Amino acid sequence: MTEPISTTPGTGSQPGTGTPSVAVPLVTIVALCYNHAPFLAEALDSILAQTYPNLEVILVDDASTDASLPILRRYAAAHPGWQTIFLPRNQGNCRAFNQAFRRAQGDFFIDFATDDVLLPQRVAQQVACFQQLPADYGVVYSDAELIDEASRHVRYHYRRAAHQQLHPRPASGDVFADVLRRYFISTPTMLMRRTVLEQLRGYDETLAYEDFDFWVRAARNFRFYFLDEVTTQKRLHPAAMSRRGYRPNDPFLASTIQVCRKALGLCRTPAEQAALGVRLRWELRQAVRWGNFREAHELFGLLRAVGATTILDWALGTWSAWRSR
Template sequence: MPNSSSPIPHSSLNAAPVVTIVALCHNHAPFLREALDSIRAQTYPHLEVWLVDDASTDDSPEILREYAAQNPAWHLLLLPENMGNCRAFNTAFVQSKGEFVIDFATDDVLLPARVAQQVAQFQAAAPEVGVVYSNCELIDEASHSLGLHHRPDGPGQLQPAPASGWVFAEVLRRYFISTPTMMMRRACLESLGGYDETLAYEDFDFWVRASRDWQFLYLDEVTTRKRKHPRSMSAKAYQRHDPYLASTMRVCDKALDLARTYAERAALATRLRWELRKALRHRHAAQGRALYALLRQTGHATTLDHLLGQLARLPLG
């Protein structure tokens, strides 16, 4: 048994990394107290919290001021104009200090052990792991359960199937990560220069750029409650005047530059084929033509893809 007067090893002094939570709010007043209370309920104590309001027009700023006053160590940023998620997040991120970072939309809820579980996973992982993500429970506007994101199928496998390790081709091919569950290594985010502020949303671009040089790790735990409601970002996808489709095409263009192998280009072709069909289904002809052009550049366009490309040339209304 060590002598109580022995010096504490240096590694022990650094055993509890700080985790930055960037709590992003835009008109989340109905859900905000539940979200902020879930930060206060975390079992992991070493938190740096940034409350960022992206020019809300509801009662959100007043609620954020209230919580900031009750928690003097928390940082409050009330942005004077709407910047969008990417720029609003970066505004706090560049001022923050945590070794690990959570991008927390304040219509979601963190389960109490969330931060502790993910920090433990990072500490047991290799240094090239840049992201730990997990399962989540989907909830409605009244916080009623809608089921899980990763759901067990008949044989006991999870659907969508999570992936760990070098997942670049997987993030090109399919959607499987629940964005609100991610904890990111600061060094990973910094290596990318934070989020791309020219985009309308952040997650697909982050997955593509981060997974090229960093591993992702799946934690088989439910750590988060993700809220589904008509005002959420995901609910706006592919609607008329969709603000996100142009960003998706720019990310796919980046992915084409990053894809190095036949298999990676084939994976990107799968994604582009899916996006092309959705664009045409929602009568986005110009975007369909652009997606088809990218699909051809992968070298994996099929006869059916060529027919869809011809369809995109027609006036779809």
């Protein structure tokens, strides 16, 4: 399942046979940049290094204030087939991605932050995986290598315990309850089927970040598959969006609460509501820890709606209500 497909780029037949080749799906890479100048060349070179033959590349600059734009222009000039969207004002990941999605033609999509790196077999491996899965699989995700600002190895996303057990434990198939309950998907590794994004109408542009909402809404109607390969290098650095969560006045927590409200409406079984309760309890504790008392009170209200409150939840909810007056 992990072998790359063998179709030769630029031909309509298998080499030396004269017979028609298997159709090679078009994969769109939406390369999203915001102040990634130190990492940008490595990221774009990793697109060029892909072994997969049928790529659509759309470079999106979300009003960078560093030296990113000249680098993007240089690569676009060197590769005329690449498309560009240079936004005059910063719009955030969700809106920036959607602008590219609306013009893209791909059967599959990669949301590629240009501080990360795609390993050369990434697209080929994931497309080959999709080609062996039923059509109701909407996402293939994988392991990632975490690297520092100098591209040095830090660790892998999944830690391997005895008997090669992975932590956090990945999940395949119907993962709706899993994505409610816990974090286990390395977002940069996802390859998404176009039909999923079309059904969702892209990312929710009212949110400050995209992945949790995408997982919840996509997993309601589509299955996910975990490919046990390292396909991507994810960059760890202080400016990364993932480092900002829970800080006072950060919009991420408000978006998380909004997604949890959506999730409550999508739950169909008591087990799914219980899974959401686990998430809400975690978020409540983090909100209180960081002094986000108004948000903590909202989370407590959602916990009550799920019917999963404990004595400690009541204590934190009451304290938060008092502190948020």
